[in-house]
Amino acid sequence: MTVFAAEINTEAVVVFAIVLSITLGITYWASKRARSAVGFYAAGRQITGFQNGLAISGDYLSAASFLGIAGLIYLYGFDGFLYSIGFLVAFLTVMFLLAERMRNAGKFTIADVLSFRLNEAPARTAAALGTLSVAAFYLIAQMVGAGVLIQALVGIDFALAVILTGLFMLCYVIFGGMVATTWVQIIKAVLLMAGIVVMSLFVLERVGFNPIELFNQAETKGEAEGSTFSLAPGTFLTSHIDTVSLGLALVLGTAGLPHILMRFFTVPNARAARGSVVWAMLLIGFFYLLTTCIGFGARAILGQGGVEAAGKGGNLAAPNLAEELGGGAGTFGGDVFLAVIAGVAFATILAVVAGLVLSASSAVAHDVWSSIIRKHRDSEKEEVWVAKIAALSIGAIAILVAVLGGEAMNVSFMVGLAFAIAASANFPALLLALTWRRFNTTGAVCGVLTGVISALGLIVISPIVWGGAPGAPDTGAFAWYDLNNPGIISIPLGFAGCILGTLLSRERKAERSFHEMFVRSETGLGAEKALSGH
């Protein structure tokens, strides 16, 4: 397979250059519209529902969704598809419980919603802690993933690949703010959807456009010796309780991801926020449906012989499949198709890391600096400057950690950790702040701390960190604990922290200001307005 060749892949470089020149062009255009705070954090709240739906898809569908899930389905069959379903159903949680309320009650960050009715300094600190922990683990995972993929697909060194990804992402965020980030995400979503649709059509063409035939062929090839592929569950997720725990973290974690929730502040009103979730669900659902097509197609066409070339976790199964569909290694069609899919994967990574860095820098500048340190005495210009400096620092740290940690870092466990923290710390506090009259500052702080600490602590003692296989406790450090996904314990703990903290303390202000927040979040009266009328 040419993907492992040491020399530079010229076609891929050309496609990468096209992706970069388009996105940098947009950043230049956007730079004039991202100077005010509302422009920088929320694109002036002028993004339409459909545009935001596309941008949410672009923000959400990481390389782990595209290459990772396709690879898992290729290697393990049904168990890989479980991720697709969890990631999709999660949007119902977002739609029913948070999207519109967030838009009506918030301004730029998750912390705005918490501090609306709680004591500002502790509530913002807690929310910023939740946001930054999720963003940090997710960001490092994405950067390491980017390095591994670009190294394999283009042939450049891991460290160079990480640094280049980081630099371009920083350009979008620092010069173009949310406007550029949104459009990078929209372009990426369009490219990704087009890429997966074309690939699926090629795959389906091989089986006479009969999906059942694809299942049959994948199953026949999956019977090869040494294959882990199965149409039944249990080949990848072998521990029962771990599967349930993972399922829980997936469906509730999305509703606590700061870079996704931040997108609801970019639309003019709650109605557009609602529309954007439904658009995102349609696009993301269609995408995840097709991950089966790619995974099964890779199994049916590449067979067991392609497992080694697909690399760790099967991440390169989709690019290798593209090469094969285009005509095979060494042919012009094969090279071009591989290069295009590699370019799509690159755009995918850029869009996701830009969204993450923007959400992290807004937590630092808007919550920590402007609200807690400067107590709203700073100018808007100063806040935007701090946000840019924060983005630069966060980006630099992420690049450094990814380069030092190297390709050996376990990406999937860090993504799992990000989802577990989001579901255990951010989601309970946000949901209760928006819906529970009695909820107060102590509850929010206790809940976020319990959620972050329990998710982090349980991951640290999990077998995956200590090199043991799930279900084989003797290889781990702690024989009595063999969960790799902490959600089933840490999510209830997060809620318990919120509830106990609230019940054991007394605070008048929180209940008084609930009236305003409640009316505002339900009706949109007094909600933050768009930059200019429509």
Added chain:
Amino acid sequence: MPEPLDRTQTAIDWEAIERSPEFQELVHRRRSFVIPCTVFFLGWYLGFILLTAYAADFMGERVYEGLTVGYCLALTQFAMVLILGLWYLRKADKEFDPLAERAIQAYADHEHHPDVGRRFEREPASAPTQEVRR
């Protein structure tokens, strides 16, 4: 920031709106849709996850050639997301939004602040007018 969050609308009597029958109806109707839907989708999803975890053999049973029970149930999850998403969108546009507008309008028109409606008109950029005119 020039002004902290939420301190711009202090003249509005939020508790009065909250007590109003229009607002109560909005909350009641929205809850009686959203809560059953949430219980249903979480139940259907977690049921699927539990079957995957504890009934691997059942999920691997064949419905037709290579198509298994597990995949059929997985497809129902996609259908559920589509149906609930579009249903909520329709319900919110037709029912909840007009109710929210009525609640604001009723307050602006007569309740406690007869001048609120005029106040909104003097400040055309403020959110309530946009909500009503949408």
